[in-house]
Amino acid sequence: MSSLVQVQNISKSFDNNAVIKNISFDIPEGEVICILGQSGSGKSTLLRMIGGLEDADEGTIMVDNEEITGPAKNLVPGYDFINFVSQHFKLERFRTVKDNISSVISYYPDEDREARIQELLELCKLTEKAKSFPHELSGGQQQRVAIAMALADEPFLLLMDEPFSNLDVNMKTEIRGEIVDILKKAEVTVILVSHDPVDAMAIADRVMILENGEISQIDSPKELYENPKSSYAAQFLGPINYIQTNGSVEGVRPEHFVLSDSGTHEGKISQCLFMGMHYHLSVNSGIAESKLLIYSKEALPVGQSIRFDIEKGS
Structure with a gap:
């Protein structure tokens, strides 16, 4: 399986404080990887650099063989083949579920757009909610709409920054299983940032533990749980x-x-x-x-x- 994402010797500092320290890793196409770490460990900064929203001080990031650069080189930061899902669902309140999804792919020909919308409604189990407005949906349903919107234009890479933090415990438990099914069926490569080890264990193919801007360990959830290589990684998973x-x-x-x-x-x-x-x-x-x-x-x-x-x- 080829690598879709290649991160080589990336470093980043703010006010002479090193946040990311010379890290490297690859992500195969179709993999779901979760970045875990305590607050301030560099998780979100790394995600933003991979998405082209933050400049790296050193190193290179490649996605589908294209070098990713930040605002210093791009007038409009970001890339159309990389989409974000955050804890804030960013749904248009006066648009229906269908119209929210449609707004992302408004440039598609009418027939293709309608086919894609129906495909996403079915994939995200929203067919019966197509005409509903955001305020009529549960938190989990809103989350699925946000994911449908992020998948609408078929990105190569989906970046998820603490997507479950606004959901209560019961809702998180329910939505995790649904999200796993959606992401696997969509066959999209995903980088998920979280502080919750349960998210990682439930969703990810591999987990990266970030400790003070460095990779403490990167492995399958099972291997990390059973054979942690540091006390930090061990305690983080339970x-x-x-x-x-x-x-x-x-x-x-x-x-x-x-x-x-x-x-x-x-x-x-x-x-x-x-x-x-x-x-x-x-x-x-x-x-x-x-x-x-x-x-x-x-x-x-x-x-x-x-x-x-x-x-x-x-």
Whole structure:
């Protein structure tokens, strides 16, 4: 599979503060990649440079073999084969869903425009909402309209900057699955910026962890979760315990502890919290300097001594 996006040795500073520090990576055509990082890690700046809305200080960015440059070289920043979807849906309030989509491709011949609109309404599950106005739609439906508009003129690359941040938790859970289906069926290459690891795990083929403007790790969600290469990457994707084993420190996810009366290790429960799917046990144990987080299917009393093993291969 050929690379649609090639980023080589990109750096960017603001007021002598390095935001992006000499990073390089490629994105194959059709891949969905998520950029994760804490606030200030450089996520949105990197996305804007790839979209041609910000100038890089050093390095080159190529999309479909065309060099991407920013406002310093382009009178009108941006490229017609790269589209953005942001947390602000930017729908015209007095236009119907159909007319919002139509406005993006108004230059298409009438027959082609109508065919494309119908294709997008079906793809984004909006056929029954074609004549509705934005205020008549749920947040998730508005999100799907925004994506339909971004896909309308068939861009090579779709850039999504925190697209779910305005949705409540229940809405996010519902819309994620729908967005995965839409993006895969559209066969578009996507770069998604988020601070939420659940977005990355649910949507992306690969995840890039940015730490202070540098790539900490770039890998599949499963590989990143199970084999993080740094404590920053490990903690970003979920709770992790650091334990002493055979003179070295090993990271173990809470679900990889197995409670057993004949377990190799022992500890004492200092806290037990019900979290819905399971209980969170805080455990004092000699194999770790700080308290262990262990998941349990049942409530256990504070002060109780327990024994546990660590799953092999964890």
